[in-house]
Amino acid sequence: MARSSKPKLAVWKFASCDGCQLSLLDCEDELLAVAGAVDIANFPEASRTVVKGPYDVSLVEGSITTPHDAERIHHVRRNSRYLITIGACATAGGIQALRNFSDVKAYTRYVYASPQYIETLNKSTPIRDHVFVDFELRGCPISKAQLVEVISALLNGRKPNTPTHSVCLECKMAGTVCVMVAQGLPCLGPVTQAGCGALCPSYRRPCYGCFGPKETPNTAALAAGWTELGAGDPEIVRAFRSFNACAEDFRRESEAHER
Secondary structure, X not given: OOOOOOOEEXXXXXXXXXXHHHHHHOOOHHHHXXXXXXXXXXXXXXXXXXXXXXXXXXXXXXXXXXXXHHHHHHHHHHOEEEEEEEOHHHHHOOHHHHHHHOXXXXXXXXXOOOHHHOOOOOOOEOHHHOOOOOEEEOEOOEOHHHHHHHHHHHHOOOOOOOOOOEHHHHHHHHOOOOHHHHHOOOOOHHHEEOOOOOHHHHOOOOOOOOOOEOOOOOHHHHHHHHHHOOOXXXXXXXXXXXXXXXXXXXXXHHHHOOO
């Protein structure tokens, strides 16, 4: 990225738990280097100061769930040279995308004492459904190492180097015993994108799919394997809808097992 002064970086929050912003703060030593290389113009979790755009890099956390946010994301896009979505909510609708399979008005009646004041969309959708996105960084939450890599790549004018292979491959590379083969546990590792370091299988727990579908996932084959292990359709539906319910591959497989 050619520049005569420090590029301006902005962090934007939509419907989310703020966990991916906290991942940026959790970078600690790396954050000092990032802060030295950019002017942080907007960062809700770290500062109340907002510097006017345009911005060189915008990191967008959260999904679009309200009419107001559906308009606001266009303002962010118009004022951003590069727009990067961070986390499962921004890239796949997040847990709040579970509403896409139910009647959201029924939920608001249960949750809010005065639901007539709630203005919400019927679906929770990822940012790319509304504006052009330059790069998607997955995870619930994101990997801080991958976040630093993406920011560094943009500042140095190169393509970010993040994996597209599966968690299953990470297990093989780490020598972690397969929980499906050895323990008969239904695991999403074969269809989930790497990024967590195969954390759960390293503790003999199955992968829960936090990073969403890998490149070209064979979800049908995995679901058939789960069925052979004794998993029923309700369990398969819940697995594919947890963190990335609006990711196309996971959504399609969950609907194939819905009764």
